[in-house]
Amino acid sequence: MAQTRDGAAVAGARKIEITNVNVHYGELHVLKDINLEIQPGEFFAFLGPSGCGKTTLLRLIAGFNNASSGDVRVGGQDILAMPPWKRDVGMVFQSYALWPHLSVARNVAFGLEERKLPRDEVARRVKAALELVGMGHLADRRPSQLSGGQQQRVAVARTIAIEPKVLLLDEPLSNLDAKMRVQVRRELRDLQQRLNLTTIFVTHDQEEANAICDRIAVFGDGRIQQVGRPMDLYERPASLFVANFLGTANILDGELVTVDGKRLFKVTDTISVPVPDGVTISPGTRLVFRPQHASLEDAGGQGVRLPGRVSNIEFLGASVRYGVMVGTSEVLIDVPFQSGASVRTVGADVNVLLPSDCMLWLAE
Amino acid sequence: MAQTRDGAAVAGARKIEITNVNVHYGELHVLKDINLEIQPGEFFAFLGPSGCGKTTLLRLIAGFNNASSGDVRVGGQDILAMPPWKRDVGMVFQSYALWPHLSVARNVAFGLEERKLPRDEVARRVKAALELVGMGHLADRRPSQLSGGQQQRVAVARTIAIEPKVLLLDEPLSNLDAKMRVQVRRELRDLQQRLNLTTIFVTHDQEEANAICDRIAVFGDGRIQQVGRPMDLYERPASLFVANFLGTANILDGELVTVDGKRLFKVTDTISVPVPDGVTISPGTRLVFRPQHASLEDAGGQGVRLPGRVSNIEFLGASVRYGVMVGTSEVLIDVPFQSGASVRTVGADVNVLLPSDCMLWLAE
Amino acid sequence: QGGTVTVVTSFSKDVTDPFKAAFEAANPGYALEVQNKNTNAGVQYLTETKANNQTDLFWASAPDAFHTLKANQLLASFVPSVEGLPEKVGSYDVNDPDGFFFGFAASGYGIMWNERYIKANELAAPAEWSDLKHPQYYDHVVMAAPSRSGTTHLTVETILQGEGWDAGWGTLKSVGGNFQQVMDRSFGVPDAVNSGQAGIGIVIDFFAFSAQASGFPVGFSYPSVTTVVPANIAIVANAPNHDGAEVFVNFLLSEPGQEVLLEPTIRRLPINPATYAKAPEGFPNPYEDARFQAMINFNGDLSSARSAVVDVLFDQLITFQLDNLKAATRAVHAAEAALVGKDNAEAGALIAEAHALIAAMPFDHEQAVSPEITDAFTGGENKTSRQSELEQAWATFAAENYAAAKAKAEAALALLS
Amino acid sequence: MTNLAIGRLRRFSATPGQMAVVLLIAAFLLAFLLVPAATVIYVAFTEKGTSNLTLVNFLDFFRNDLFVRSFWNSVYVSSLSVVWATLFALPLAVITTRFQFRGAMLIQTLGFLPLIMPPFVGAVAMQLLFGRNGSVNLLLDQHLGFKLPFMDGLNGVVFVQSLHYFPFILINVSNSLRQIDSAMEEAAQNLGSSGFRLFRRIIFPLAMPGYLAGASLVFVKVFDDLATPLLLNVKDMLAPQAYLRVTSIGLADPMGYVISTILIAVSIFAMWASVAVMRGREYSTVQRGGGGLARRKMKRGEAILAYGAVTLVLLLVLSPHIGLLLLSFATIWSFSPLPDGYTMANYGRVIGESSIYIKNTLIYASLAGLIDVVLGGAIAYLVLRTKIIGRAWLDWAAMSALAIPGVVLGIGYLRTYYGVTLPDGTPLATLSIMLVLALSVRRLPYALRACYAAMQQISVSLEEAAENLGANKRRTVRRIVLPLMMGGILAGFVTSFSTAAVELSATLMLIQSNSEAPIAYGLYMFMQSPAGRGPGAALGVIAVILVAVCTFASHYVIERSQKAMGARK
Numbered sequence A, B: 001m002a003q004t005r006d007g008a009a010v011a012g013a014r015k016i017e018i019t020n021v022n023v024h025y026g027e028l029h030v031l032k033d034i035n036l037e038i039q040p041g042e043f044f045a046f047l048g049p050s051g052c053g054k055t056t057l058l059r060l061i062a063g064f065n066n067a068s069s070g071d072v073r074v075g076g077q078d079i080l081a082m083p084p085w086k087r088d089v090g091m092v093f094q095s096y097a098l099w100p101h102l103s104v105a106r107n108v109a110f111g112l113e114e115r116k117l118p119r120d121e122v123a124r125r126v127k128a129a130l131e132l133v134g135m136g137h138l139a140d141r142r143p144s145q146l147s148g149g150q151q152q153r154v155a156v157a158r159t160i161a162i163e164p165k166v167l168l169l170d171e172p173l174s175n176l177d178a179k180m181r182v183q184v185r186r187e188l189r190d191l192q193q194r195l196n197l198t199t200i201f202v203t204h205d206q207e208e209a210n211a212i213c214d215r216i217a218v219f220g221d222g223r224i225q226q227v228g229r230p231m232d233l234y235e236r237p238a239s240l241f242v243a244n245f246l247g248t249a250n251i252l253d254g255e256l257v258t259v260d261g262k263r264l265f266k267v268t269d270t271i272s273v274p275v276p277d278g279v280t281i282s283p284g285t286r287l288v289f290r291p292q293h294a295s296l297e298d299a300g301g302q303g304v305r306l307p308g309r310v311s312n313i314e315f316l317g318a319s320v321r322y323g324v325m326v327g328t329s330e331v332l333i334d335v336p337f338q339s340g341a342s343v344r345t346v347g348a349d350v351n352v353l354l355p356s357d358c359m360l361w362l363a364e
Numbered sequence C: 001q002g003g004t005v006t007v008v009t010s011f012s013k014d015v016t017d018p019f020k021a022a023f024e025a026a027n028p029g030y031a032l033e034v035q036n037k038n039t040n041a042g043v044q045y046l047t048e049t050k051a052n053n054q055t056d057l058f059w060a061s062a063p064d065a066f067h068t069l070k071a072n073q074l075l076a077s078f079v080p081s082v083e084g085l086p087e088k089v090g091s092y093d094v095n096d097p098d099g100f101f102f103g104f105a106a107s108g109y110g111i112m113w114n115e116r117y118i119k120a121n122e123l124a125a126p127a128e129w130s131d132l133k134h135p136q137y138y139d140h141v142v143m144a145a146p147s148r149s150g151t152t153h154l155t156v157e158t159i160l161q162g163e164g165w166d167a168g169w170g171t172l173k174s175v176g177g178n179f180q181q182v183m184d185r186s187f188g189v190p191d192a193v194n195s196g197q198a199g200i201g202i203v204i205d206f207f208a209f210s211a212q213a214s215g216f217p218v219g220f221s222y223p224s225v226t227t228v229v230p231a232n233i234a235i236v237a238n239a240p241n242h243d244g245a246e247v248f249v250n251f252l253l254s255e256p257g258q259e260v261l262l263e264p265t266i267r268r269l270p271i272n273p274a275t276y277a278k279a280p281e282g283f284p285n286p287y288e289d290a291r292f293q294a295m296i297n298f299n300g301d302l303s304s305a306r307s308a309v310v311d312v313l314f315d316q317l318i319t320f321q322l323d324n325l326k327a328a329t330r331a332v333h334a335a336e337a338a339l340v341g342k343d344n345a346e347a348g349a350l351i352a353e354a355h356a357l358i359a360a361m362p363f364d365h366e367q368a369v370s371p372e373i374t375d376a377f378t379g380g381e382n383k384t385s386r387q388s389e390l391e392q393a394w395a396t397f398a399a400e401n402y403a404a405a406k407a408k409a410e411a412a413l414a415l416l417s
Numbered sequence D: 001m002t003n004l005a006i007g008r009l010r011r012f013s014a015t016p017g018q019m020a021v022v023l024l025i026a027a028f029l030l031a032f033l034l035v036p037a038a039t040v041i042y043v044a045f046t047e048k049g050t051s052n053l054t055l056v057n058f059l060d061f062f063r064n065d066l067f068v069r070s071f072w073n074s075v076y077v078s079s080l081s082v083v084w085a086t087l088f089a090l091p092l093a094v095i096t097t098r099f100q101f102r103g104a105m106l107i108q109t110l111g112f113l114p115l116i117m118p119p120f121v122g123a124v125a126m127q128l129l130f131g132r133n134g135s136v137n138l139l140l141d142q143h144l145g146f147k148l149p150f151m152d153g154l155n156g157v158v159f160v161q162s163l164h165y166f167p168f169i170l171i172n173v174s175n176s177l178r179q180i181d182s183a184m185e186e187a188a189q190n191l192g193s194s195g196f197r198l199f200r201r202i203i204f205p206l207a208m209p210g211y212l213a214g215a216s217l218v219f220v221k222v223f224d225d226l227a228t229p230l231l232l233n234v235k236d237m238l239a240p241q242a243y244l245r246v247t248s249i250g251l252a253d254p255m256g257y258v259i260s261t262i263l264i265a266v267s268i269f270a271m272w273a274s275v276a277v278m279r280g281r282e283y284s285t286v287q288r289g290g291g292g293l294a295r296r297k298m299k300r301g302e303a304i305l306a307y308g309a310v311t312l313v314l315l316l317v318l319s320p321h322i323g324l325l326l327l328s329f330a331t332i333w334s335f336s337p338l339p340d341g342y343t344m345a346n347y348g349r350v351i352g353e354s355s356i357y358i359k360n361t362l363i364y365a366s367l368a369g370l371i372d373v374v375l376g377g378a379i380a381y382l383v384l385r386t387k388i389i390g391r392a393w394l395d396w397a398a399m400s401a402l403a404i405p406g407v408v409l410g411i412g413y414l415r416t417y418y419g420v421t422l423p424d425g426t427p428l429a430t431l432s433i434m435l436v437l438a439l440s441v442r443r444l445p446y447a448l449r450a451c452y453a454a455m456q457q458i459s460v461s462l463e464e465a466a467e468n469l470g471a472n473k474r475r476t477v478r479r480i481v482l483p484l485m486m487g488g489i490l491a492g493f494v495t496s497f498s499t500a501a502v503e504l505s506a507t508l509m510l511i512q513s514n515s516e517a518p519i520a521y522g523l524y525m526f527m528q529s530p531a532g533r534g535p536g537a538a539l540g541v542i543a544v545i546l547v548a549v550c551t552f553a554s555h556y557v558i559e560r561s562q563k564a565m566g567a568r569k
């Protein structure tokens, strides 16, 4: 399980309270009644589809958007009336926003110089921040002479150099390769722990969110859909939207029928799944399960068997993802990949084995 | 296994041949002796750490960099002397490069208008391209009114709208959420198949590269380290660099000792691994294996057992990643995660079980 | 049928418009096309366009411009049909002896002042040239540079010929010590006086008359020794409408043409004596007023021989040395004021030396026309140094003398206090 | 080896289209600037009275105290004028472009007016207000018993020049500021920067192309300007010295042209220096899609301060126009704080004749402005976006126009083109198109610098994207570059247009008839007589209003296109 912090407020860490916030861009209602409480020193993630308002909320906290209503408190202080430069909220911009006229080192030094730190202190911290993102050797370049990923790392370094009390990271690792990403996010996590920063991290990489975040808020359509610890969200999504958004989910539509007093979820005429007791099925409720929770063997084991035919095979590295036509829907099944193990071929008839404790019954 | 194309040249598809290319930025030698042949209609990926020269090579093909030596042929034609606009090579820029003064629709229409297509044809194709990336409803916005991911999708739409013979995609999906990314990359793959485009795709997401690309070139330090089909690269990396870069790899250092006439790879004083016959061990050779190829049970099974202690646990969604201290190195072991299954705790003593056919012996 | 008569002139709209109207009314079928350029630009324009001349007439004040044009064969000779025109006005010939240009009006030089200005500064209205040397006018007087204004050049030359080379320069420098500024165009002088930026200006009469006519609070007086200068018109060589040009010249010299000069916005002295009959009360008449006859012998040849020398001398000794000259003059004024009522021979001698230093000239009147010097300005063969070297030498001479004069005056002042 | 050579070759080669443009521009500059100017200025290199080539005249220049003093005076005045102009311009530019500020457009227009001060009238009006017996000093003397020498000596020239030419900085900096992606500012604020420090460290450096364009124009223009020092009767500066020498009859000596040559050399050096400062720097801020161009709201205190500053600066810089307006309604204004009486008669006198002047002015100035932005844009593009050999020479040649006095150019035109005639015998030089060409050559530097600054701020990747989608260079320029630098182009057009509208010296030399004359010529004719002063002022007011309306219109367009670029919020 991911290590989760116990959330105890450490001296200096700031709590972020967002109450009933609404944000409009002109006519467009972008954030709708956002309520969120982020604990002091928490590493918090925003997840959500493209364009759902994550950046907008970060910009609001940093002071670059106006709320049409609602309150934002940081460390107990209402900050909406405060100018951005007084908030001590560091933000890594999604667009980097590096200054083209300054070298990498001077970009990073900027915030420190604004804080009037002594020169050698500035130099030391610039160096440290750049080392942290593996950019120490390019300190004298101009941003335009850097690759995309290098620019992104400078943007990260520039913000963490000032060690703000609140750190807002807007997809700070999207243009980095996996190795670098893991490395930088570890460093970020360490820094956050060491300095006890309250951190909000926007990412599209769920694995990343799971790996380093204490809690996650899932955004959808300008609202917060669910807030919780990574595993909870994955295991107990509150809605179809969340289930679907967090990791791949197979979703089977069907209707409730009662045969011989037993409740069945009828997917097709020939395929039905028994509904466990205590589950309420209303119209619109779907059967949801994860690809890696089902398996393809017809070997014994508790659970439901759905007959199907392999329609697609994708190699994911550590596992093989089979697309299996069950009735008219394709479900995805991940099978761990073992070197030399035999791989089924497209068109093969298989049974999808579904452990009953892995079945979720969710409505929109 | 991923479906691979058979690479037969279909009419119209262009082959890309890169011969002995060197590129400098001033003094900096960025690309070193690049040789690469990309088959007509192939979906080809560039993988490599940040700053290794992927974008540089794409820009060279598109006509925005100069080679200090070497040749680039597209469809048999030397294109280095050709101006960019005659190359029919569509590129999605890593920085998007959307035009701020034009609306989304006009951004996308640009290339079509340049081709002097009739108006309704332009409108139709703009619509189609925007729909393809899920941006149909925002056609009238200006780029500055879009979220980061939306901008990125417009950049993709703008390039695919012109259906160029060669498509260069420079991290076109990095700012999209997983769902959207899967959807768009499917569409890209379909388009590529349908129009038989030769496509180069730069990505940092190895899963992505594995899932949709026919072949991958791994870049490192301005050179091509290895070219091959995804599974081959994963299974048979040519070097430590590639093994390490493609997916997580556990790397154990050690030295060859011969005990009782049997060759052993001595990792620590107490831990040694028998070296299979036919493997040559030179100084610098390491033992490499993938986290998901090892397991933690001490249940029977062929292979090598390394004693260790759980030092870290990370939840990855579909599986749990254990860090296990073996001697002085930490190795990572992925164990598929089953809801309700018991999870080991940090500090527990375990054995790492290593099937002998999963061991790789690689030098730098 | 008469066609368009094109005239290049330096006269302002206020002058040309009434003439245009009167001429076109008197000569139906003719149209007067006025191209307004300042005198120098006009001369240069004619010079540059001579190959394909499109201009019929050149019409301006400064006689030297006409001399230049004549020398470059850019003018056509002509005998006007108008009768009864005099030969001379004041000490000047009215017309070019060779018939290349004709005086159509005369203007006298005098002193113009702003009534409000002199009242506010408690100055007396000056009447004579010599008054302008008086310390009370320090920093109140303006004048145009002779190098920039042909009419001013004539005035300077008149003074030099009238008083002699050394005495003339002495007067000029004494007055110059009271200058506020030296203007680079003749109209700048009345402009400064009209607006009250300067109190007193040395100007041609009509500037003052027309300013008075426009309502400005200015006064004007002719000094008892004054000079009157003609304003001229000439037909350009190869004029496209030569006949029309002749018609205009004749009109200009005829009575109807001359009467236009009496308009309040123009106010120049007609050249045709008959016209004075129609002049308003108090209008000066150079043919009867004795003051204009005072200086009879104006040597035109001498004037043109040394014109460049005089202009450059004026600039180097006064215009570009104004700060030094003023500083010396101020010191002398202070010393003289302190000396009043005291008997201090030593101080008196020092002051006299200071005066002499200010008045001193780098060379005498004979050298002024010697080929060694004049050729430096024309590029002739006899020059011993280039113009720029001469200028540098004269400027140094002036600067050193003024500094020395200042030192002497200050020494005198120290003795007196 | 050969490959390497090909690589090099590729880098330096240009498309045939670009070559053609270079040749065309070079031909234009040669025909309408260099050759005409050379026909006059070559005298500098000859011995007087002969046509022997010599450099002795330049030696004389440095041996002559007056010239050396003039040189340093000019340097002093130009440098100080840049400082003051900067102080006037920056607050206006920042407040009106980076903040939500009511009346921003109006202020931009008003701040621009000083540039369109017609000759003579401006100086007269200034003297009436600030002269040693101007309104201010008369009032001071009356009430406080002392006077301030605003307009005396070199510092007077600095005062007038910085008021006159600060719009160069204003308009170019404003345009640069408009181009700065708001994310640049936000990132700085996020890191704790605000207020003046934010301006000094981020905003101003990013607006550097515009500032350098403006400041170098001010420097060079003041260095080369002869009218203002002469009208203030300061003669020991370089440009007046050149003018006095060139225009005095009988002084056909080479020194005037030697000074002109030195003026040109200094101007080119200053331009070179301003470009050298920017070399190797990046200013394009459009990254990853661009964040839009937000304008901040001002807080109450800030707003009061801002309005106060703006009002103060405007009052100061518009004082000549206020004076002009008073003068145009005045009966008599002499040695008094205000005119004696007011009348409409001056307007009555000019209204009839002004329509022809207005028409001509509009035609000439807008044609000249158009030619200028076309040439300026093309040169800027060649310099910044291509590697064609000699592109910098085009730049410098065009800039040298600043230093060539109008009379010299006018004479040069007559010398070069009067002999050339149309089939019907009309000399080429008498066509009014020649006047337009002369005006456009003289104002080309303004448009060029504006276009140059604008282009420096456009990210090259935007052009690359267009080429990648099949647009060739020409189409890329038309569809991407031009729209993006529209603000700069308009800025250039407005400066060229409005200053061409009041240009006099070349006009006076080339104008052929009243019916073809522009308004500046009309002004000149009036301002030569005492009675003409009022009507002249009235005509001046008409000219100012006319140009102001055009300026306002183009600001309106800039503003709208900026809105279209999509401001956040």
Ligand SMILES: Nc1ncnc2c1ncn2[C@@H]1O[C@H](COP(=O)(O)OP(=O)(O)OP(=O)(O)O)[C@@H](O)[C@H]1O
Binding pocket: A144, A145, A146, A147, A148, A149, A150, A175, B025, B028, B030, B048, B049, B050, B051, B052, B053, B054, B055, B056, B057, B094
């Ligand atoms: N204009 C430039 N001048 C000098 N060096 C440059 C320039 N542009 C890029 N580089 C350097 O060249 C190298 C390759 O850059 P490139 O953009 O090709 O990397 P990349 O593989 O695309 O990296 P990323 O994944 O981070 O985008 C980098 O180390 C970068 O710093």
Ligand SMILES: Nc1ncnc2c1ncn2[C@@H]1O[C@H](COP(=O)(O)OP(=O)(O)OP(=O)(O)O)[C@@H](O)[C@H]1O
Binding pocket: A025, A026, A028, A030, A048, A049, A050, A051, A052, A053, A054, A055, A056, A057, A094, B144, B145, B146, B147, B148, B149, B150, B175, D567, D568, D569
């Ligand atoms: N200036 C603007 N004017 C109008 N709408 C805007 C503006 N900026 C953003 N939007 C819209 O607001 C919504 C939220 O944008 P936001 O940038 O917060 O999304 P996001 O969650 O960060 O998305 P992404 O993951 O793609 O970056 C989007 O639908 C976007 O189109």
Ligand SMILES: [Mg+2]
Binding pocket: A054, A055, A056, A094, A170, B147, B148, B149
């Ligand atoms: Mg975002």
Ligand SMILES: [Mg+2]
Binding pocket: A147, A148, A149, B054, B055, B056, B094, B170
């Ligand atoms: Mg890249």
